[in-house]
Amino acid sequence: MPFLSLSLHNVRNLQNATIDLLSKEVYFVGENGQGKSNLLESLYLSAYGSSFRTRADAEIVTKGAQDYSIRSFFKDALGLSNTVTVSFSESRKKITKNGKKVLDRKEMINTIPCVLFCHEDLDFAVGEPERRRFFIDQSLSMYDVLYIDVLRRYKKILKSRNLILKEKKYELLSVYNENLVKEGIEIQRKRMEMIYQFNRLFTRIYEEVSGIENVSISYDRSWRDMDYDEIIAFLDEKQDMDKKLCTTMSGPHRDRIRFIKDKQNFIPTASTGQKRLISIVLRISQAVYFTKITGKKPVLLMDDVLLEMDPEKRRRIMNLLPEYDQLFCTFLPGEPYEKYKHSGTRVYLIEKGSWNEQ
Numbered sequence: 042m043p044f045l046s047l048s049l050h051n052v053r054n055l056q057n058a059t060i061d062l063l064s065k066e067v068y069f070v071g072e073n074g075q076g077k078s079n080l081l082e083s084l085y086l087s088a089y090g091s092s093f094r095t096r097a098d099a100e101i102v103t104k105g106a107q108d109y110s111i112r113s114f115f116k117d118a119l120g121l122s123n124t125v126t127v128s129f130s131e132s133r134k135k136i137t138k139n140g141k142k143v144l145d146r147k148e149m150i151n152t153i154p155c156v157l158f159c160h161e162d163l164d165f166a167v168g169e170p171e172r173r174r175f176f177i178d179q180s181l182s183m184y185d186v187l188y189i190d191v192l193r194r195y196k197k198i199l200k201s202r203n204l205i206l207k208e209k210k211y212e213l214l215s216v217y218n219e220n221l222v223k224e225g226i227e228i229q230r231k232r233m234e235m236i237y238q239f240n241r242l243f244t245r246i247y248e249e250v251s252g253i254e255n256v257s258i259s260y261d262r263s264w265r266d267m268d269y270d271e272i273i274a275f276l277d278e279k280q281d282m283d284k285k286l287c288t289t290m291s292g293p294h295r296d297r298i299r300f301i302k303d304k305q306n307f308i309p310t311a312s313t314g315q316k317r318l319i320s321i322v323l324r325i326s327q328a329v330y331f332t333k334i335t336g337k338k339p340v341l342l343m344d345d346v347l348l349e350m351d352p353e354k355r356r357r358i359m360n361l362l363p364e365y366d367q368l369f370c371t372f373l374p375g376e377p378y379e380k381y382k383h384s385g386t387r388v389y390l391i392e393k394g395s396w397n398e399q
Contacts, residue, residue: 047084047114049110049111055080056396061387064367066387069081086101089155090134093157108130110129115153123138150183154337156324157324158346162323163317166319174293180235188228195225206288207287222273223269225293233260240257242329243322249357250318250321261296263296276291279291314354338365343371
């Protein structure tokens with residue numbers, strides 16, 4: 042069981058105290074704005090060293106304070122106790138694991154694998170293409186640390202290539218093209234393999250919850266069915282357009298990911314509930330796929346994601362949740378969370394940043 046307890050100091054108006062998490066399931070119940078999501082954010086920070094709500098650590102600090110710290114105690118796969126501390130002071134963040142400074146957040150990937158369900162996941166269905174690419178890249182990064190390195194290298198090369206386009210240093214294009222293609226081909230290969238396997242889960246689970254058959258993920262590569270030399274030639278052919286727009290118009294950063302039913306784009310005709318369901322099923326599939334690849338059970342963080350679902354779909358979703366080490370859910374007081382809890386479930390009532398066990 043990963044999380045044992047969580048100690049907080051100056052985190053978004055939460056009580057400066059330690060909360061006991063020694064349970065397979067923990068429910069946080071309270072009205073909006075009382076601190077439920079802040080607790081999930083603290084758990085996510087402990088797992089990955091970053092927030093799912095903001096990129097600015099200063100926004101996590103309680104109003105009127107200058108710093109924050111989060112300390113989590115958890116058990117690893119061997120049953121050994123560990124400590125992760127995330128702190129922010131004098132505009133700098135520091136992460137330590139068992140007292141040793143973490144120099145790169147990718148070191149956190151194998152610490153506590155968390156799958157987050159939140160309202161903003163709807164963007165994976167209806168948002169910009171970048172959000173769907175983000176989901177696929179995140180799913181890969183959860184178990185493939187080398188993919189993180191490839192993605193970082195590609196983004197660095199892409200940034201430099203765009204800069205030389207803006208500065209009109211065109212004599213350097215050939216060098217950047219070669220490096221861009223090398224890393225880009227690897228990104229597309231890994232994305233394609235992952236989506237192929239992922240679809241086997243996604244299509245089945247979506248049908249089980251919604252009753253709608255044959256909804257799948259389509260991956261349209263910017264460099265489709267081309268080898269290295271063909272892509273280099275393609276970039277040369279399109280470089281006038283890149284020069285005119287001062288940006289790189291092809292590559293993995295332009296790949297399109299769509300949801301298809303019977304060879305047609307599903308999203309334009311889908312209802313709001315069907316779109317929301319896509320985002321939830323994506324997260325369920327992400328958790329199942331992670332376990333299939335690694336053999337490890339994730340921690341599930343569910344932040345008010347069932348609010349818009351009718352009772353029957355809620356029941357189906359809760360029944361379809363994959364095996365997990367721990368489950369943390371937030372609920373409003375009027376929600377039927379009693380129907381989902383088990384004998385060992387801890388329920389905390391959250392009010393004005395403090396908590397009391399029910």
